[in-house]
Amino acid sequence: RKEVEQDPGPFNVPEGATVAFNCTYSNSASQSFFWYRQDCRKEPKLLMSVYSSGNEDGRFTAQLNRASQYISLLIRDSKLSDSATYLCVVNRGSSNTGKLIFGQGTTLQVKP
Amino acid sequence: NAGVTQTPKFRVLKTGQSMTLLCAQDMNHEYMYWYRQDPGMGLRLIHYSVGEGTTAKGEVPDGYNVSRLKKQNFLLGLESAAPSQTSVYFCASSYTAAFSGRALDTGELFFGEGSRLTVL
Numbered sequence: 001r002k003e004v005e006q007d008p009g010p011f012n013v014p015e016g017a018t019v020a021f022n023c024t025y026s027n028s029a030s031q032s033f034f035w036y037r038q039d040c041r042k043e044p045k046l047l048m049s050v051y052s053s054g055n056e057d058g059r060f061t062a063q064l065n066r067a068s069q070y071i072s073l074l075i076r077d078s079k080l081s082d083s084a085t086y087l088c089v090v091n092r093g094s095s096n097t098g099k100l101i102f103g104q105g106t107t108l109q110v111k112p
Numbered sequence: 113n114a115g116v117t118q119t120p121k122f123r124v125l126k127t128g129q130s131m132t133l134l135c136a137q138d139m140n141h142e143y144m145y146w147y148r149q150d151p152g153m154g155l156r157l158i159h160y161s162v163g164e165g166t167t168a169k170g171e172v173p174d175g176y177n178v179s180r181l182k183k184q185n186f187l188l189g190l191e192s193a194a195p196s197q198t199s200v201y202f203c204a205s206s207y208t209a210a211f212s213g214r215a216l217d218t219g220e221l222f223f224g225e226g227s228r229l230t231v232l
Binding site: 004008036041042043044045046087100101102103104105 | 147152153154155156157202220221223224225226
């Protein structure tokens with residue numbers, strides 16, 4: 001089993017749709033969680049961190065469920081510019097070891 | 113703002129050749145990382161550094177060496193390239209450990225644009 005698993009998709013949705021991605025992680029000691037966005041043939045960029053209480057940034061909402069060991073990303077009112085691959089990122093454990101684990105990414109295609 | 117710069121952007125090597133990828137950051141970050149990205153695998157950590165003069169192994173260090181002689185530079189070396197090292201390589205840096213988990217300190221990773229390496 002991979003340490004961080006995502007449904008690779010692609011998710012094809014029309015403009016204006018709401019779409020949700022889930023990501024599961026296997027290490028119960030993990031403390032830090034992030035969503036990164038990666039455009040085609042570009043570098044990843046931080047989209048948002050995921051906090052225990054859940055957090056929202058405009059049309060984007062991130063949730064953490066420690067009991068079930070998954071995080072989610074909800075995108076409301078999808079735009080064409082949201083088309084990208086979304087990477088779930090989790091630290092391997094609670095110690096200071098510099099080991100972030102990246103999921104393989106979920107690809108989103110927003111259609112006109 | 114330059115941010116994180118990687119050179120070269122593209123390179124084709126023959127099996128057994130050596131090369132060095134250079135990563136430079138102008139943000140005075142302590143932490144630097146080298147990742148490789150392969151289809152269906154996600155980014156995997158090769159080596160990282162928590163400060164000038166220090167390096168440590170990541171998940172997939174075999175076949176690679178690194179050096180951090182200056183705070184702003186992190187070099188990735190392939191001594192004898194193999195076809196399995198065909199990949200896209202990303203350098204990243206962060207001000208603090210990218211895993212602190214503190215609400216006011218995201219430990220955001222800033223990535224370079226990537227270096228596409230093909231080993232024939």
